[in-house]
Amino acid sequence: MFDIEFNGEFAAFFVFAVLMIAGAVLMVSFTKVVHMVLSMAAVFLGAAGMFVLLEAEFLAFVQVLIYAGAVSILMIFGIMMTNHSDSRAETIKPLKETLAAVGAIALFGLLFYAIRDADFEGLDGGTPAQTTDNTLAIGQALFHNHVLPFELVSVLLTVAFIGAIALAKKEA
Amino acid sequence: MAYSESAWLIPLFPLAAFLLLTAWGRGFRRWAPIVGAAGSLGSLVLSILVMAEGVDYRDRINWIKIDGLSLSLGYEVTHLTSLMLVIVSLVSLLVCVYSAGYMKNDERITVFYGYVSLFVFSMLGLVLSDNMLMLYLFWELVGVCSFLLVGFWYHKPEAKAAAKKAFIVTRIGDAGLLLAVLLLFWYMPNHALDFAGIQNVFHGQSGAVDDGITTLIALLVFMGAVGKSGQFPLHVWLPDAMEGPTPISALIHAATMVAAGVFLIARTFVLFEASPAAMDTVAYVGAFTALFAATIALAQHDVKRILAYSTISQLGYMMLALGVGSMTGAIFHLMTHAFFKALLFLAAGSIIHAAHKQDIRELGGLGSRMRVTSILFGIGALALSGIPPFSGFWSKDAILSAALDHNPVLFVAGLLGALLTSLYMARLYFRVFAGKPSAASEGAHESPAVMLIPMIVLAVLAVVAGFADTPWNEWLSGWLLGGEPSAHDSSSPTVMIVSAAVSLLGLYIGWLAYVKKTIRPASVTEAMPGLSKWLERGYRIDDLFASVIVKPYRMLGTGAKLFDRYVVDGVVRLTAGAASGLGRMTAALQNGQVQTYGIAAVLGLIVIIVVMAGRRFWS
Amino acid sequence: MLASYLTMAAILFCIGLYGALVKRNAVIVLLSIELMLNAVNLNLVAFSKYGVVPSINGQIFALFTITVAAAEAAVGVAVLIALFRARGTIKTDEFDELRR
Numbered sequence: 001m002f003d004i005e006f007n008g009e010f011a012a013f014f015v016f017a018v019l020m021i022a023g024a025v026l027m028v029s030f031t032k033v034v035h036m037v038l039s040m041a042a043v044f045l046g047a048a049g050m051f052v053l054l055e056a057e058f059l060a061f062v063q064v065l066i067y068a069g070a071v072s073i074l075m076i077f078g079i080m081m082t083n084h085s086d087s088r089a090e091t092i093k094p095l096k097e098t099l100a101a102v103g104a105i106a107l108f109g110l111l112f113y114a115i116r117d118a119d120f121e122g123l124d125g126g127t128p129a130q131t132t133d134n135t136l137a138i139g140q141a142l143f144h145n146h147v148l149p150f151e152l153v154s155v156l157l158t159v160a161f162i163g164a165i166a167l168a169k170k171e172a
Numbered sequence: 173m174a175y176s177e178s179a180w181l182i183p184l185f186p187l188a189a190f191l192l193l194t195a196w197g198r199g200f201r202r203w204a205p206i207v208g209a210a211g212s213l214g215s216l217v218l219s220i221l222v223m224a225e226g227v228d229y230r231d232r233i234n235w236i237k238i239d240g241l242s243l244s245l246g247y248e249v250t251h252l253t254s255l256m257l258v259i260v261s262l263v264s265l266l267v268c269v270y271s272a273g274y275m276k277n278d279e280r281i282t283v284f285y286g287y288v289s290l291f292v293f294s295m296l297g298l299v300l301s302d303n304m305l306m307l308y309l310f311w312e313l314v315g316v317c318s319f320l321l322v323g324f325w326y327h328k329p330e331a332k333a334a335a336k337k338a339f340i341v342t343r344i345g346d347a348g349l350l351l352a353v354l355l356l357f358w359y360m361p362n363h364a365l366d367f368a369g370i371q372n373v374f375h376g377q378s379g380a381v382d383d384g385i386t387t388l389i390a391l392l393v394f395m396g397a398v399g400k401s402g403q404f405p406l407h408v409w410l411p412d413a414m415e416g417p418t419p420i421s422a423l424i425h426a427a428t429m430v431a432a433g434v435f436l437i438a439r440t441f442v443l444f445e446a447s448p449a450a451m452d453t454v455a456y457v458g459a460f461t462a463l464f465a466a467t468i469a470l471a472q473h474d475v476k477r478i479l480a481y482s483t484i485s486q487l488g489y490m491m492l493a494l495g496v497g498s499m500t501g502a503i504f505h506l507m508t509h510a511f512f513k514a515l516l517f518l519a520a521g522s523i524i525h526a527a528h529k530q531d532i533r534e535l536g537g538l539g540s541r542m543r544v545t546s547i548l549f550g551i552g553a554l555a556l557s558g559i560p561p562f563s564g565f566w567s568k569d570a571i572l573s574a575a576l577d578h579n580p581v582l583f584v585a586g587l588l589g590a591l592l593t594s595l596y597m598a599r600l601y602f603r604v605f606a607g608k609p610s611a612a613s614e615g616a617h618e619s620p621a622v623m624l625i626p627m628i629v630l631a632v633l634a635v636v637a638g639f640a641d642t643p644w645n646e647w648l649s650g651w652l653l654g655g656e657p658s659a660h661d662s663s664s665p666t667v668m669i670v671s672a673a674v675s676l677l678g679l680y681i682g683w684l685a686y687v688k689k690t691i692r693p694a695s696v697t698e699a700m701p702g703l704s705k706w707l708e709r710g711y712r713i714d715d716l717f718a719s720v721i722v723k724p725y726r727m728l729g730t731g732a733k734l735f736d737r738y739v740v741d742g743v744v745r746l747t748a749g750a751a752s753g754l755g756r757m758t759a760a761l762q763n764g765q766v767q768t769y770g771i772a773a774v775l776g777l778i779v780i781i782v783v784m785a786g787r788r789f790w791s
Numbered sequence: 792m793l794a795s796y797l798t799m800a801a802i803l804f805c806i807g808l809y810g811a812l813v814k815r816n817a818v819i820v821l822l823s824i825e826l827m828l829n830a831v832n833l834n835l836v837a838f839s840k841y842g843v844v845p846s847i848n849g850q851i852f853a854l855f856t857i858t859v860a861a862a863e864a865a866v867g868v869a870v871l872i873a874l875f876r877a878r879g880t881i882k883t884d885e886f887d888e889l890r891r
Contacts, residue, residue, distance in 0.1 A: 009792065017799050024806040024826060032795045033816055038797035040822050043803070050796070054836045059799075059857075065829045067856055071825060077867035082875040085822050089801045091889030093884075096768065100812040103774040104805040110781055111801040120793050120841075137847045138854070147850055170876075171877045764887025767820075770812050 005172055020046035033079045037072055044068040058135045175221040176229035182222070182257060183296035185214035186264075189503045190289035193282050205272035208285035208575035210419030212265035222249055226651075230368065232302055234584045241363055248302035248367060251652050252503065254300040256435055259510050259646075260312040260428050264292040267423040270518050273623035274419055274525055276472035280462075288423070291317035295428050299435065303366040304353045311349065312402070314429050315342050320414040321424060325632030335414035345399015349436075352392035359385055367439055374442045385449070390450035393436065394457075401487045403435030404461040410484055413477040421476060426483050427510035427516050433507050434490040434493035441499050443456055445472055455495020455578070459585040462488030464711070470599070471707030475520045475530045478600050482556065484511055485491050485589060489571050492582060498574035500641070501648035507565035508637045511711060512555035512564055513643045515630035517547035522623055523604065526616040532600060546605045546628045553601045557594035558675040563638030565672065570641065570649075573667045587674055594675040598682020599693075606687050672731040726779070804832035816880040817874075821867045828860045854867035 012133035030036045044067035133165035142150055191205060191480035193478060200207075231245025256315030268288060275281050294317055298310035316339075323335025359381045360373060371380060381389075397403070400429045402410035413425050424430070437454065444450050462485045469481035486509050522529050523538060541547040555562035558569070568590060576583040609616075618624075641648035685691040694776050697704045706712060761772070803826055810823030832853040839849025875881050 010795075013792070013795060018796075019820070020799070021802060021806075024803055027819075027822070027826070028806060028810045028814075033819065036819055037822065040826065043826060043851065044829065047833060050799070050835055054796070054840045056836050056853070059832075059836060059850050059853055062854065062857055065817060066861050067825070067829070071861060074864055074868055075818055075822055078821075078871055079816075080811055082818065082873050082881045097813050099771050099775065100767075100809055101777060102773055103835050104809040106778045107774065107808065108805040110778065111783070111804075113797060114785075115794050115797045115801065118794075134850075138850060141847045142854075142880045143852050145848075149855060153855055157858060157862055162336065164865040167869035168867070336890055762890060764890025765884055766886075766889065767812050769889070773807065774812065 009053055013050070016046045016049040016053070019043075019049075024111050034076065035093065037075050040075075041072045043070050044072065056134060175218065176227045177223045177231070178218070179229065179249045179254075179257075180223050180231070180247045182215045182261070182762060183293045183300060185218075186211040186292035186296065187288040188237050190286050190293060191285070193289060195285035196282065198282055198660070199466065204270060204282045206443070208289050209268040209272070209337070209554075211289050212261055213407060215292065215296060216265050217259070219261045223254040223258050226254070230302055230446055231240065232366070234604075234698065239609060243305060244303060244366070245306055246302035247300040250299070250649065252435075252438060253299050255503065255507065255652070256294060259297060259507055260292065260295050263427040263514050263630075264295075264423055266629055267419045267515070267637050268632040269624050269769075270418040270422075271417075271523070273620045274521055275417060278417075280324075281723070283418070284321075285323070287317060287320050291424060291429070294431070299433060302368070302369075303364075304440075305354055305365050305754075307439075308349060308353050311396070311432065312346060314424075314432060315339065315400075318342075318424050318429055321420040322413045324416055324420065327427060328415065331415040334409075334415040338409040338413045342399040345406055345433075347395045348392045348399070348763075349396025349732055352389050352396065355385065355389050355392065359389075370440060371442050374597075383714050386443065386580065386769065387447040389448050390440075390447045391453060393440055393443060393455055394450060397433030397436050397491075398457065399433075399693045400436075400482045401430050401491070403457055403488065403711065404464055404580045407461065407465065407484045408710070408717065411472075411477050411710065413482050418476065418517060418524060422514045422517030423519065425480065426513040430483060430487060431506045432489065432696050433549065434494065434502055437491075438499050438503055439493070444494070445497070445630050448728055451495050451497065453495070454491050455575075455582055458488045458491025458493075459575075459582045459589075460488070461653040462486065462492060462589040463585050463592070464488075465680070468707055468710045469593060469596045471704050472533050473533055475523065475532060475535075475604065475710070476517070477598060478532075479513070479516055480519060481595065482516075483509075484592065484751040485593065486513065486556070489568065489586065489589070490587060493571040493574060494676060495570075496574045496578035496582060498571065500652050501567065501570040501574050503519050503652060504570055504648055506643050507556065507640070508563035508567040508634070511637050512552045512562075512634040515548060516552035516556065516628055518623070518627050519545050519552060520632065522627070523616075525547075525623070532603040533739065534610060535604045536607045537605070538616055539605035542618050542619055543611060544654035545627075546625055548607070548631045551631045552689070553597040555594050557597045557679060558590055559594070559679070560668075561635075561638065562636050563636070565675070566638035566642055568672055569668050572671050576667060587671065590671055591674045591678045594678025595682050598679045599686055600688035605614055677727060687781040793837060793841040796833060800830040800833040800837070803827070803833065815884055817871050818868070820851050820883060821864060821871070825860060825864060828856060831843070832856055854865055 004081045020043045021168040024135065025034050025044060026039040030039060044063060048060040048068065051057070051063055183620035186208075189207050192207055193200065196203075228250050229247065230248045232244040234242050236243040268285070271284065275284055278284060291314060294310045298314060301307040301310060314433055318336050319339040322338050323331050325331045326335075353365065356370070359366055359633075360369065362368075362369075364373075374386065381560065399406045410425060410430065414421055415424070416498070418723075434462045444454065450631075465481045465484035465488060469478050472478045472481060486505070489503050490502040493499075493505060520530070522542070525534070526542060527535060527538065529535055551562065555564040558565045560656070561564075572583060572586050572590070575586050681691070685693045709715065761768070805828060807823045807826035810826065811820050812821060814820050820839075835849045835853045835856070839846060842849065871881050878885070
């Protein structure tokens with residue numbers, strides 16, 4: 001079903017895929033919250049690796065910086081600041097979990113069916129024109145075609161920054 | 173000429189009185205008797221003028237007109253109706269005067285006079301109606317008035333029950349009458365319902381209407397009369413109706429409304445003449461009722477109930493007269509009966525007013541305390557018993573001789589009834605007025621003049637009314653038949669002698685039993701305790717109805733109620749339960765947790781995708 | 792290879808969805824949402840290379856997504872801290888304000 005030749009890219013993809021799926025599954029199944037965050041960091045790193053495979057080096061770099069670095073640390077801070085009274089046993093709601101699992105698996109089934117059903121002939125190996133310098137290409141695209149969204153995102157970040165401080169302040 | 177043409181005014185006087193009394197209400201107490209009596213007086217004066225004029229007149233207006241079918245409102249004055257008008261308005265006037273004394277201390281005297289006026293209006297309207305439909309309307313209206321007045325003292329449970337019974341039992345007869353009206357409407361040429369048209373179509377069997385249908389219509393009309401006039405087997409309401417005020421018993425349940433059945437048959441007499449089978453039915457039912465009710469009257473203890481059964485019995489005589497073809501005899505007896513029975517009821521009211529008791533076992537010796545009442549009651553009793561020369565003798569004689577001409581069996585039944593009549597009247601009279609005063613009679617005193625005067629008027633009429641139609645002076649029958657030769661042969665002297673002798677025999681036995689005490693009535697009771705008990709309960713007809721009709725009907729009702737409660741309501745409750753159950757289920761889904769909502773959204777999304785994507789497989 | 796990347800992204804997305812719907816610790820719910828966003832990024836970048844019209848724009852979109860996700864994570868954690876201060880817990884099943 002996966003009609004793919006066994007080359008270097010595939011080997012690397014396989015390794016990253018195993019890393020990410022394992023990290024994601026562990027994230028869901030761990031009981032300690034800190035472990036969850038750590039396994040999540042593995043997923044982020046795997047995603048960075050995949051970005052490299054997809055010839056998006058700048059994005060891989062950003063991924064490592066922001067997700068594996070900033071977001072994970074932020075989450076650990078969040079956990080530490082909110083985890084004082086976690087002594088109560090987890091109440092299990094089998095119906096809810098079963099329904100959620102059924103939903104998630106059914107959604108995956110649909111997506112998988114759609115992916116298998118789609119015709120991707122002749123799409124393999126096509127490379128973007130600007131492969132020479134990924135960072136340069138991104139910079140040019142960002143500051144030529146997407147200046148306005150870029151500026152808006154900077155405003156969004158500033159607002160989020162101020163908002164987060166305002167929310168988390170003691171006398172909120 | 174002018175009086176007959178304005179006959180339509182006659183019922184309007186009591187109607188005006190009714191409206192006035194209803195509008196004024198309670199604050200009008202002192203004027204109520206005057207207004208009520210004035211309404212009846214107006215009617216009486218005009219009625220007498222109309223009757224004295226003796227001109228037939230008919231007029232009508234169109235009421236409803238649909239596609240060539242027309243229903244009309246109209247009035248018709250004939251000799252028969254003008255006589256009835258006089259009887260009704262006269263008796264009602266006297267009852268109104270009498271009630272001024274009898275009902276003096278009643279809280280709702282205004283309402284009482286309002287109802288009485290409404291009744292008089294309806295009764296006069298019934299008499300004047302020129303067609304069956306209008307007659308039916310007034311027929312129902314008098315039924316309503318009877319219901320209202322029987323239940324006038326509605327705080328007494330017996331009165332309430334009696335009012336309901338009177339209404340429902342007569343309703344059975346009314347249904348028959350309604351069917352008769354509908355059949356007439358269906359089969360009559362041009363759908364005419366007026367009495368003149370009926371007269372033309374059925375007179376001499378023109379053949380316009382099939383014989384079987386004629387008999388059916390006649391029997392259905394008779395069914396209406398049976399209900400209203402208390403003939404067997406629908407007589408059961410009349411004794412119970414005595415729960416109403418006594419003047420009402422005199423007016424409605426003795427003189428006028430119950431006679432409406434007789435009047436109805438007399439009015440549609442041509443229908444019966446066209447159908448021998450219907451005539452025979454009327455005659456036999458009448459004769460049986462006359463005899464049957466008389467035996468019951470013999471065992472009753474309540475003054476008013478005795479008189480009520482006597483009324484049923486006398487109405488039976490009238491039916492008998494109609495059945496043997498003597499319409500004049502029936503109307504003659506109706507007239508004399510109206511006078512002497514109203515007199516008897518008013519006198520009974522006077523007794524009740526004075527002694528506050530109506531059980532003859534507790535009464536006695538009232539003769540010395542209430543001399544006038546006792547004499548007046550005696551006159552009424554003699555008239556009812558058929559002792560010459562009182563009015564009852566002449567009218568009963570007319571009926572008996574007509575019966576003898578027709579069928580000896582009916583004659584014998586009538587004669588036996590006459591014997592029983594004089595016997596129970598003797599029993600009633602002697603038990604109440606003769607002997608030593610009982611405890612209840614001690615405090616009794618004569619009634620006031622306002623009550624005595626109407627009774628005296630009625631007593632005079634009860635004596636002299638019989639001379640309107642004696643064998644040597646057939647004024648009334650000639651007048652009623654409009655100058656035609658008299659329908660029945662002048663009664664033979666034999667009949668007169670026999671009937672008088674029989675009545676006197678009844679009186680003599682009564683005198684022996686209750687005054688001389690040579691015969692101990694108790695010995696009869698002791699010999700046959702079952703029979704007297706049986707008679708006292710009116711042959712247990714009520715019990716029979718209760719177990720044969722009321723109980724199965726009630727069971728049917730209970731079954732229907734259960735069906736309604738468990739099946740119909742069950743379906744309703746199931747629907748409601750399903751809705752509320754669904755609501756509770758979905759309310760549980762609404763638990764306020766975002767994740768649950770998320771799951772629902774994901775599942776819904778999947779369903780939508782499956783449906784959208786799945787379409788390509790089956791379309 | 793495109794199919795493999797897309798399948799990979801689908802797996803990650805569904806695991807993230809499951810976590811977001813089931814986990815009781817609100818921080819982990821946030822984390823699961825980040826996982827779903829990552830799956831989307833993976834798709835964007837995969838199409839950027841293997842799509843019908845290969846283009847750098849896919850990577851630009853992914854960049855924006857990462858930025859927005861970072862902002863979202865920051866605000867989310869701030870909200871959770873405020874919530875914890877007010878209610879003493881961040882268990883998702885303790886909150887049913889939507890019911891009222």
